[in-house]
Amino acid sequence: MTESKGKVMAREAKNSITISGLRKSYEQPSKAGSAYAIDDISFEVPQGQFVTLLGPSGCGKTTTLRCVAGLEQASEGRIEMGGEVMFDARTKQHVRPEDRPIAMVPQSYGIWPHMRVIDNAAFPLRHGRNRRKGPEVRQRALEMLEQVGLAAMADRWATQLSGGQQQRLALARALLGDPQVLLLDEPLSNLDAKLRAKLRQELRSFQERFGVAALYVTHDQSEALALSDTVIVMNQGRIEQIDRPERLYDHPRSSFVADFIGSANLFPVRDASSGPGGGVLTKTDIGPVLCARTGQGEEVRYHDGGFVCVRPEDVGVRTGGTGATPGDNEFAGVVESAEYLGDRLELVIRTGDVAVTASTRAGQNLRPGGEVVIRLDPASTSYLAS
Numbered sequence: 306m307t308e309s310k311g312k313v314m315a316r317e318a319k320n321s322i323t324i325s326g327l328r329k330s331y332e333q334p335s336k337a338g339s340a341y342a343i344d345d346i347s348f349e350v351p352q353g354q355f356v357t358l359l360g361p362s363g364c365g366k367t368t369t370l371r372c373v374a375g376l377e378q379a380s381e382g383r384i385e386m387g388g389e390v391m392f393d394a395r396t397k398q399h400v401r402p403e404d405r406p407i408a409m410v411p412q413s414y415g416i417w418p419h420m421r422v423i424d425n426a427a428f429p430l431r432h433g434r435n436r437r438k439g440p441e442v443r444q445r446a447l448e449m450l451e452q453v454g455l456a457a458m459a460d461r462w463a464t465q466l467s468g469g470q471q472q473r474l475a476l477a478r479a480l481l482g483d484p485q486v487l488l489l490d491e492p493l494s495n496l497d498a499k500l501r502a503k504l505r506q507e508l509r510s511f512q513e514r515f516g517v518a519a520l521y522v523t524h525d526q527s528e529a530l531a532l533s534d535t536v537i538v539m540n541q542g543r544i545e546q547i548d549r550p551e552r553l554y555d556h557p558r559s560s561f562v563a564d565f566i567g568s569a570n571l572f573p574v575r576d577a578s579s580g581p582g583g584g585v586l587t588k589t590d591i592g593p594v595l596c597a598r599t600g601q602g603e604e605v606r607y608h609d610g611g612f613v614c615v616r617p618e619d620v621g622v623r624t625g626g627t628g629a630t631p632g633d634n635e636f637a638g639v640v641e642s643a644e645y646l647g648d649r650l651e652l653v654i655r656t657g658d659v660a661v662t663a664s665t666r667a668g669q670n671l672r673p674g675g676e677v678v679i680r681l682d683p684a685s686t687s688y689l690a691s
């Protein structure tokens with residue numbers, strides 16, 4: 306390799322996957338009525354990172370993953386891996402799935418029941434892009450099985466493994482293909498909740514240990530937040546937001562993201578204008594609310610519409626009644642329900658026609674029927690334009 310080509314490859318290899326302007330329509334229009342199952346999708350999966358496609362059923366996660374794998378061809382857009390073009394709709398370039406530097410772990414694990422554990426694991430070594438022969442194959446497969454805790458079961462039939470063990474075998478087999486990118490389509494969804502939580506930690510630690518990039522599909526927001534460096538929230542074939550998990554929760558860009566990630570109070574806005582301290586002053590059904598945060602970063606577009614968004618744990622609650630006059634961003638209300646959850650109280654508080662959910666420290670003497678004042682601290686209250 307010449308020096309200049311080496312330099313180019315080193316620079317381009319920064320992203321394991323780069324997707325630009327991907328669009329795909331199926332012959333029948335999607336149920337949501339959109340012409341496209343995925344519509345102008347662009348994102349990157351940097352080397353060694355764990356990136357998750359998250360969204361409700363039918364939003365286009367699997368279609369995106371299948372396009373990356375090469376199992377579907379998009380009608381527009383481009384896919385690069387490690388700087389090499391895998392797909393380009395304009396030039397009709399399409400690298401076959403088996404020639405892409407990927408390994409896929411499907412929901413059903415894709416384990417072959419007629420093969421022993423070791424032969425399942427060794428499959429990509431015998432048949433993959435970098436084929437090998439001889440005793441080295443068994444040795445390498447055994448080493449990988451050791452890493453996932455299955456070496457003692459190497460000569461069992463694959464069907465004699467539990468669900469969690471089959472999932473580990475699927476992962477071992479994928480890693481033995483020496484992929485640049487692991488594509489994982491809801492790989493934990495067939496397992497019970499406890500095992501799922503354990504295996505997702507294992508999955509993350511394998512991905513880090515092997516330094517492989519991962520593109521993961523799930524509709525489970527807690528799984529996405531727990532596992533990912535970056536989460537891509539999808540809705541009706543489009544990307545709503547790409548961000549780190551904590552940013553998605555603290556700074557949702559839209560009411561869809563706020564509602565999908567955790568729970569949120571969303572009050573429709575009748576009018577929005579510039580408020581004191583650079584904030585946004587809104588008119589809502591609970592009254593005027595000043596928001597110090599916005600979902601669009603610096604650029605705020607004032608219009609009739611949008612939402613005030615506040616998380617239940619950011620709603621301050623104090624006892625109301627005589628002498629408790631509400632101040633700015635404060636509203637009088639009545640406790641409609643109070644649910645004790647050990648460490649906290651989940652309250653539904655009615656102010657006028659609006660029900661506000663608050664999550665507050667347990668121990669406060671707040672009961673249904675009690676008069677309260679709620680406070681929406683502007684610093685943790687956002688104005689979302691959509």
Ligand SMILES: Nc1ncnc2c1ncn2[C@@H]1O[C@H](COP(=O)(O)OP(=O)(O)OP(=O)(O)O)[C@@H](O)[C@H]1O
Nearest residue numbers: 331335336337342361362363364365366367368524
């Ligand atoms: N083979 C197909 N033919 C026609 N329409 C399809 C096909 N596959 C998917 N779709 C449609 O494309 C849209 C996106 O589907 P996709 O499977 O990508 O969603 P998803 O987010 O993975 O959903 P889920 O979480 O339910 O698997 C949906 O409206 C779906 O009905």
